[in-house]
Amino acid sequence: MATDSAPLKEPADAAADRAVTGVEPLVRFDKVVKRYGDHVVLDQLDFTVRRGEHVTLIGPSGSGKTTILRLLMTLEKVSDGVIWVDGSPLSHVRTPSGALKPAGEKQLRESRKKIGMVFQQFNLFPNMKVLQNITEAPVNVLGMDREEAESRARELLDLVGLSQKVDAHPSQLSGGQQQRVAIARALAMRPEILLLDEVTSALDPELVAGVLELLGDIARNTDITMLCVTHEMNFARDVSEKVLMFDAGRVVESGTPEKIFSDPEHARTREFLNAVL
Amino acid sequence: MNQSFNWEAAREALPLLLEGFRVTLLATALGTLVAAVLGLAVAVAGRAPSRLVTVPVKAVAEFVRSTPLLVQLVGAAAVFSSVEPLVVGIVVLGIHYAAYTSEVYRAGIDGVPQGQWEACRALSMSPRRTWQAVILPQAVRNVLPALGNYAISMFKETPFLAVITVQEMVFEARKYGADHFVYTEVFTLAGLIFLVASYPTSLLMRKLEKRLGH
Amino acid sequence: MSDFLSVLGEEFPQVTSGLWVTLEATVLGSLLALVLSFTFGLMAGSRLLLVRGVSRTVVEFFRGTSLYIQLFWLYYAMPPLTGYELTPLLCGVVAFGLNYGAYGSEIVRGAINAVPRAQYEAAVALNMTPFHRMRKVIMPQAWAQMIPSFTNLLIQLLKCTPLLWLLSAADLMTAIEHVRSRSGETLGTYLLLLAVYFVLAYALTLLMNMLERTAKRRLGLHTGAGSLLRTRTAEAAATAGGTR
Numbered sequence: 001m002a003t004d005s006a007p008l009k010e011p012a013d014a015a016a017d018r019a020v021t022g023v024e025p026l027v028r029f030d031k032v033v034k035r036y037g038d039h040v041v042l043d044q045l046d047f048t049v050r051r052g053e054h055v056t057l058i059g060p061s062g063s064g065k066t067t068i069l070r071l072l073m074t075l076e077k078v079s080d081g082v083i084w085v086d087g088s089p090l091s092h093v094r095t096p097s098g099a100l101k102p103a104g105e106k107q108l109r110e111s112r113k114k115i116g117m118v119f120q121q122f123n124l125f126p127n128m129k130v131l132q133n134i135t136e137a138p139v140n141v142l143g144m145d146r147e148e149a150e151s152r153a154r155e156l157l158d159l160v161g162l163s164q165k166v167d168a169h170p171s172q173l174s175g176g177q178q179q180r181v182a183i184a185r186a187l188a189m190r191p192e193i194l195l196l197d198e199v200t201s202a203l204d205p206e207l208v209a210g211v212l213e214l215l216g217d218i219a220r221n222t223d224i225t226m227l228c229v230t231h232e233m234n235f236a237r238d239v240s241e242k243v244l245m246f247d248a249g250r251v252v253e254s255g256t257p258e259k260i261f262s263d264p265e266h267a268r269t270r271e272f273l274n275a276v277l
Numbered sequence: 278m279n280q281s282f283n284w285e286a287a288r289e290a291l292p293l294l295l296e297g298f299r300v301t302l303l304a305t306a307l308g309t310l311v312a313a314v315l316g317l318a319v320a321v322a323g324r325a326p327s328r329l330v331t332v333p334v335k336a337v338a339e340f341v342r343s344t345p346l347l348v349q350l351v352g353a354a355a356v357f358s359s360v361e362p363l364v365v366g367i368v369v370l371g372i373h374y375a376a377y378t379s380e381v382y383r384a385g386i387d388g389v390p391q392g393q394w395e396a397c398r399a400l401s402m403s404p405r406r407t408w409q410a411v412i413l414p415q416a417v418r419n420v421l422p423a424l425g426n427y428a429i430s431m432f433k434e435t436p437f438l439a440v441i442t443v444q445e446m447v448f449e450a451r452k453y454g455a456d457h458f459v460y461t462e463v464f465t466l467a468g469l470i471f472l473v474a475s476y477p478t479s480l481l482m483r484k485l486e487k488r489l490g491h
Numbered sequence: 492m493s494d495f496l497s498v499l500g501e502e503f504p505q506v507t508s509g510l511w512v513t514l515e516a517t518v519l520g521s522l523l524a525l526v527l528s529f530t531f532g533l534m535a536g537s538r539l540l541l542v543r544g545v546s547r548t549v550v551e552f553f554r555g556t557s558l559y560i561q562l563f564w565l566y567y568a569m570p571p572l573t574g575y576e577l578t579p580l581l582c583g584v585v586a587f588g589l590n591y592g593a594y595g596s597e598i599v600r601g602a603i604n605a606v607p608r609a610q611y612e613a614a615v616a617l618n619m620t621p622f623h624r625m626r627k628v629i630m631p632q633a634w635a636q637m638i639p640s641f642t643n644l645l646i647q648l649l650k651c652t653p654l655l656w657l658l659s660a661a662d663l664m665t666a667i668e669h670v671r672s673r674s675g676e677t678l679g680t681y682l683l684l685l686a687v688y689f690v691l692a693y694a695l696t697l698l699m700n701m702l703e704r705t706a707k708r709r710l711g712l713h714t715g716a717g718s719l720l721r722t723r724t725a726e727a728a729a730t731a732g733g734t735r
Contacts, residue, residue, distance in 0.1 A: 075612050105621065112618040123613035126710045127631035136627060137617035169711025189617060282572070343692040344685040345650040348664065352681030355671075436559035440657065447559060460567035464560055472555035479555075 026051040032081035043249040054226040056236035059246030065229040069195040116191030120198040122178040124170040156184035176207030196228040245269045286459040297449035309428040311371020316378030341376040354441035366438040381423040385416035422486040495676035509666030520587030527592025532599025553593035562586040579660035598640040602633035635706040642699035
C-alpha cells in the first residue's frame with residue numbers, strides 16, 4: 001500500500017535530539033534522496049539545523065550542496081525521503097489516513113513563507129528598478145501596505161549601503177551592488193531561514209569582502225537561520241557555528257569551524273581543505 | 278440556408294485539384310530555385326567593395342521585401358502581358374523571396390569568422406576563389422533550414438498565382454466551385470491538401486534545424 | 492500620364508477611403524492576431540497535456556493551410572455551411588487574425604521560454620503565485636523580445652491586405668485598380684500602389700521600433716535614436732524564416 005510508504009510522525013531521533021538540546025530542529029533532512037535519471041546527487045541524506053544556527057555547507061563541486069538549498073526552496077522535488085521544517089513536511093502533505101504525498105502549489109507556497117534565498121547570479125528582475133525589486137513581493141505576496149513596504153525597503157537599502165541607488169535599474173549596478181540588493185530583497189520577506197547559494201562566486205575579487213561583511217552583520221544582528229554554500233572558508237570560519245562537509249551526496253563530517261579546519265577527521269575533508277585553502 | 282458537405286462533389290473535384298497541385302509544386306520548386314540563386318547573388322553583391330553597388334542592391338531588396346507579393350504579381354502580369362503567366366509567376370515569386378533569402382545568406386556569410394577572410398588574403402587567393410572555395414561552402418551549410426522554411430512559405434503563397442490565371446490548384450478549385458456552386462467542398466479539400474503537404478515538410482525542417490544545431 | 496493624374500485626382504476620395512479600409516483591416520487583423528498569439532502561446536506552456544494539445548493543433552492547422560484558402564473558405568464556404576455570412580472586410584480581419592495569430596503564438600511561446608529560468612526561480616523564492624510570476628516577472632521581459640518578431644509579422648500582414656481586392660472589399664487595391672482601368676496607365680498605377688505600401692510598411696516599422704525602445708528602456712537597456720530608423724533586415728534573416 002502506498003499509504004504507509006512515508007512516516008506518519010517526525011523521525012524518532014528528532015524527539016531524541018529535542019530531549020538532549022531541549023530545542024526542536026528547525027530543518028531536518030530525513031533520508032532525502034535526489035536523483036536526476038540514474039545519477040544520484042543526494043543519497044539517503046540526514047542532517048539537522050537548529051533554529052538560529054548558521055551552517056556552512058562545504059565540499060567539492062557536484063557533491064550536492066547547492067541541490068540541498070534548491071530542495072529547501074522547493075525549486076526541485078525530492079526523489080525520496082522527507083524534509084521537515086519546523087515540524088511540518090516541507091514539500092509533502094498529510095493525507096487523511098496520515099501518510100505523506102507530494103504537495104501541490106498551494107501547500108508549497110505555504111512552506112515557502114518561512115524561507116528566502118539569495119542566488120549566485122543575483123537574479124534581480126531587470127524590468128523593475130531597485131526599489132520595486134524589493135517591494136514587489138512584500139506588497140503583492142505578503143499584502144503589505146505599499147508605503148510601509150517602501151519605507152522598509154529604504155531601511156534595508158540603507159543597511160546594505162545602497163540608499164542612493166533606490167531608483168537605479170539593476171543593469172546600472174555592479175555585481176556586488178546587485179548582490180546587496182538581492183540580499184535586501186530576500187530580507188524584505190522576513191524569512192526565518194535564509195539560503196545563500198555561492199553568493200560571492202560571481203563577484204569580482206575586490207567586491208567579495210564587502211558582501212561577506214554584510215552577511216556577517218546580518219548573522220550577528222538577527223535571529224535568522226542561515227544555510228550557506230560557499231567556497232569562502234573565511235566566511236565559514238567567521239560566521240558559522242557549524243560546518244558540514246559533503247562528498248558524493250552524503251555528509252562526510254560535521255562540526256564547529258575550529259574543529260573542521262584545524263583537526264579534520266576524515267581524509268576527504270583534509271584533501272578538500274588542502275585544495276581550497 | 279444550411280447545407281451539408283457534398284461528398285459526391287468533393288470526389289469529383291479531387292482529380293482536378295490534384296492536376297492543379299502539380300502546377301503548384303512546379304511553381305514552388307522553380308520559384309525556390311530562382312530565390313536560392315538570385316538571393317545568393319544579391320547577398321554577394323551586397324558585400325561588393327563599392328557603395329555604388331551595395332546601396333542600390335540593398336535598397337531594391339528592401340523595397341521588394343516591404344511591398345505586397347500580390348501587387349507585384351498582378352503588376353508584372355499586366356506589364357508583361359505577352360509572357361506566359363506561369364513564367365511571370367515563377368519569376369516574381371523567385372524575386373520576392375530572393376529579397377528574403379539574401380538576408381539569410383548575408384547572415385550565413387557574416388557567420389564565417391573574419392580569420393577565414395584574412396587567411397585567404399594571406400594565401401593571395403583571388404576574390405573569386407575566396408568565395409568559391411572558402412566562404413560559400415561554410416556559409417551555405419548553415420542557411421539550409423532557413424531556405425527550406427522559405428520554400429514552405431512560398432508553397433503556401435502559390436495560390437496568389439491563381440489571380441494572374443495560372444492554373445494551379447486554387448485556380449482549379451475556384452473554377453470548379455463557380456461552375457458547380459460547391460465552394461465549401463473544393464476549398465476545404467484544397468486547404469487539407471496544403472496541410473497534408475506542408476505539415477510534414479515543416480517537421481522535417483525543424484529536425485534539420487536541430488541536427489545542424491540552430 | 493496627365494490622363495492618369497487627372498483620373499487619380501477624380502478618384503482621390505475613393506482612394507483615400509480605400510486606404511482607410513486597408514488600414515482598418517491591418518489594425519483589426521493585428522489586434523485579433525495579438526490576442527490569439529497570447530492565448531495560444533500561453534496555452535502552449537500549460538502543464539495540462541490537453542490544453543497544450545489544443546493549442547498545438549489549432550496553431551499547426553492555421554499555419555499549415557494557406558492564408559489564401561482560409562480567406563476564401565470564410566468568404567465562399569462558410570455561408571452555405573453554417574448560414575452565417577461575414578462582410579468581406581470582416582472575412583479579411585478574421586483570416587488575417589487566425590493565420591498570423593498562429594504564427595504569433597510561436598513568437599510568444601519562444602520568448603517566454605527564452606526568459607532565463609533563474610528569473611522564474613527568483614520569483615518562486617519570493618513566493619509569488621504562478622499568475623503573479625507570469626505577469627510581473629516573465630512577461631515584461633519576454634515582451635521586449637517579442638516586439639522585433641511581431642514587427643515582421645505585422646508587415647507580413649499588411650502585405651496580405653491586397654487580398655481584400657479579391658473579395659471586392661473596397662480596399663486600397665480595389666480603388667487603385669479602378670484608377671488603372673479608367674486611365675489605362677498600368678506601370679504607373681502599380682508603382683504608385685507599391686510605393687504607398689512601402690511607405691505604410693516603413694511607418695509601421697518606425698512605430699514598432701519606438702515600442703521596442705520603450706520596452707527595452709524598461710529593462711534598463713538604452714538604445715540610441717538611430718535604432719528607430721533601422722529597418723527589419725537584420726531581424727528578417729534571424730526570425731522570419733521560422734515565423735513567417
